[in-house]
Amino acid sequence: MDPIFTHVAAREAVSEPALAAMRAVVGEAHVSVAPEDLDRAGKATIPDAKRPGVIVSPANAQEVAAILRLCADQRLHVWPVSTGRNWGYGSATAVREGAVLLRLSRMDRIIEVNEPLAYAVVEPGVTYRQLRAYLGVHHPNLWSDSTDGPPDGSVIGNALDRGLGVTHYGDHFGTLCGMEVVLPSGEIMRTGGGPEGCKTWHTHKWGVGPYVEGLFSQSNFGVVTKAGVWLLPKPEAFASFTFDLAREEDLPKLVDIIRELALRQIVTSAVHLVNDICALSVLAQYPAHLVAGHSRLPADALAEMRRKYLVASWSFGGGVQGTAAQVRIVKKELRSRLAPLGRLMFVDDATVGLASAALAVARSGPLGRPVEWAVRTFTGKSLEMLEAGPHIHNVLKGIPSDYFVRHAYFKSEKPKPERADPDRDDIGGIWFAPIAPMSGGHVSEVLAICRPLFERFEFDFYAALLVQNARSMIILTSIFYRKDDPRQTDNARALYHALGEATSRAGYQTYRMGVGSMGRLAQNAPEFISFTRRLKQAIDPAGMLAPGKYGA
């Protein structure tokens, strides 16, 4: 067993006196050991998810501090989550069984929005949906970024996991500035080194003295109970675009072009370049007759779906913002660089309205067939893609959407629900997300490592290439598997392991890890982990906070 785990006793159940003490801190209603609650909290789309021992929901930093002190005394280990939507990486589940699940969703105050300086100060329970709705009412000149994942994901939680959004504020950790943190000792610390009431707490990211906020991302050094998040001033003009690559073999060239455009700041949004399976998972589901017998779409079925939905081998969307004149110029640049390689289409608020109107006619009116024919012929889009259009356009403005996360139901025999909740619905899915220098050569190498492994373990190869910054691209892959099928589950586990081994061996790191694989960090980077463990030991000598998280 990993030495870091030995500080905390493994426990079957939390003792009654400990529960009573917790109830005294947060109130009766906010401590649960009800088996159905624990079962639910222990569900995740990954295999081998761990069930917590108790769920505690504090209302503020002082209660968080009291719970941490109490757990240190009782030698309990605590797993903090914001809203727990870490789907594909472990949801709300811990590395170890029996954790005190510290759920921060009650701490959902938007404490401040500073319009001239374009930032908000929020608690970890604040969601993308909530923040954007709030801004829409009170500060319509500010936009927030969002992932294309769950709208009820936590703004702070995602940023601390270093998640990626879609606009030019897509590097969520990069837009986090100024934190309040409860340390394992129960002390409450402000980052930034400023004096009491420091006025640049949420405007000057590095502060003075060592920059320590990075220690609270992808780690277990403290519980962030408040943070500043930079917001986008609403641009004067905005357009989105979609691009479909004509020839699959041009992918390396396309990646190089995206990098050049990103380095030149022509492309500033966190572009998601998706392959056929990824696009299909958003637009459609497995044909009903294939769900049971196939862990992987047969080649002819895939070809048929691609024809039906008019899905390219690779396609992507992006946002363009600035003054009207700037948007015009960027569109021109994109046209000159991208159009030779495929189909480029620009969308603005007016086009989106038109598309919705065409869709309504095609879906209901007597003119359905000819309209569908016209859409497919002249735009190269299927009706399903037309339907996706407004969602893509809006999410590129940072407006959260339930639309995309429903892709998780691709292999489910249940229809996609209005509000996706793959944990609830027993959906199997694991993200595996290596990151490569953004060059055609490197990205192709990672794809060439991963794709055959997906084939060997008989899974569809889902890939989305995400621009993390102008020099790096996340190769986000997803293993769709059926949790009710033990063989698929075994294969998913084995594939996940094989992907980690093969990419590490080739010199690629992951940008983020699932709870099931965090131990690998210690194998990959022993001196680094030895360093972070020494820091951890200094801040959390009992090893009580999220033991095993990111290897420390």
Next chain:
Amino acid sequence: MDPIFTHVAAREAVSEPALAAMRAVVGEAHVSVAPEDLDRAGKATIPDAKRPGVIVSPANAQEVAAILRLCADQRLHVWPVSTGRNWGYGSATAVREGAVLLRLSRMDRIIEVNEPLAYAVVEPGVTYRQLRAYLGVHHPNLWSDSTDGPPDGSVIGNALDRGLGVTHYGDHFGTLCGMEVVLPSGEIMRTGGGPEGCKTWHTHKWGVGPYVEGLFSQSNFGVVTKAGVWLLPKPEAFASFTFDLAREEDLPKLVDIIRELALRQIVTSAVHLVNDICALSVLAQYPAHLVAGHSRLPADALAEMRRKYLVASWSFGGGVQGTAAQVRIVKKELRSRLAPLGRLMFVDDATVGLASAALAVARSGPLGRPVEWAVRTFTGKSLEMLEAGPHIHNVLKGIPSDYFVRHAYFKSEKPKPERADPDRDDIGGIWFAPIAPMSGGHVSEVLAICRPLFERFEFDFYAALLVQNARSMIILTSIFYRKDDPRQTDNARALYHALGEATSRAGYQTYRMGVGSMGRLAQNAPEFISFTRRLKQAIDPAGMLAPGKYGA
């Protein structure tokens, strides 16, 4: 005495056996206890600079590691510097007397330049001048950023001090990616959490697991011996501009406009908005007859100098880059926002040539007087400003220049030297650099705190407002004092102390600290320093590495 200092014995001299051991590691020639060397290394523009006990210059990370281990054994304290050009903050001098000065200037290899991914990997001895010259020869499509400070400053050193440059890559710590660090234990660690040979070490800033690189900036947790630095792709088009504010009372409005332009990414360069004294210090020197008797320019002398050199109350320059069409649009936006408040002038490579030609005629030919008259009348510039033009234009492209640092000689009776070295030349100067949210109100408040203190202690009020990011502005002030005048030196010390107290009390932090004031951090932010000291204790239990640096 601060408890953190008690780990290391205060020593008068380094023992002979210790010196012999150091010589065995780095070679006879690279260890010096020669009094003239120690005296020189102990000189700084700040008062009360501390003399080192020995100077050691290692050649590589292994030698750094050996020296750190040796010093830990011998209970010596080590003060690492890159090239030691930290002028105004302490130069190469330590917080404490008698340090082992670890000078990294021999480690000056440019290890790699990756042109497609636009980064370099350098050692701490690599200077701005060296890197830019190297790129000019080998990679003319890449630009490096630079400060407008010493060209022989270290690229890594400045970034670790979180210094600011001038282009849109001006946030130097923000462009640092992937470090090799020698820890106080002598271990050599790669940051980033990646596997051996990790391909995103220098492209993916956050790595995987906790982001720890921030711990090595403005701190004393390790010696960075190698780092990746992001470079700018040479833009297709570039223009610079200068702006002179017409009415001093419009400063708050101007600051708000700069913020809006920065948030909208119209202004992307790290603009330096300078006041009259700052501009004059670059263009001129004290009138000879005033140097001795006046610690502060009399009002009439200042007014006369402003008239002579045509210096505005506030002025700034900035760079515009992108495609030719993008540059045109940004120029138009700048014109529409700035022109109502003062005089805006754009400069490109052609204009710069013209200006130099006009200057040559005005300075030498028989047409000198009429040309000078025409320049002053039609451009609003003095000949000295015309002379400054090319330096401003070039530095805004990231080309290092000896021109601006000579401002330090403003109050010297010696003429400005070709190559400034204020330490050598016994120049007195202290930077005091609070940072404010970039709003007219906040910046005015800080100025209103600082300016009367400069007056009370009878010093010229030098201020440069630097755009650190789109939300924050550094209010860089400088105390010019005569080191040969004990009263001025006392007053400089007292002013520096008063500035720190008054700005902290008002809720403003500094963006960077001089070695003489780092202890203040512990007063201002006790929980923060208690946290960083616990980390420090874990990594450097003997407290041997740069004790007292940034409060830990």
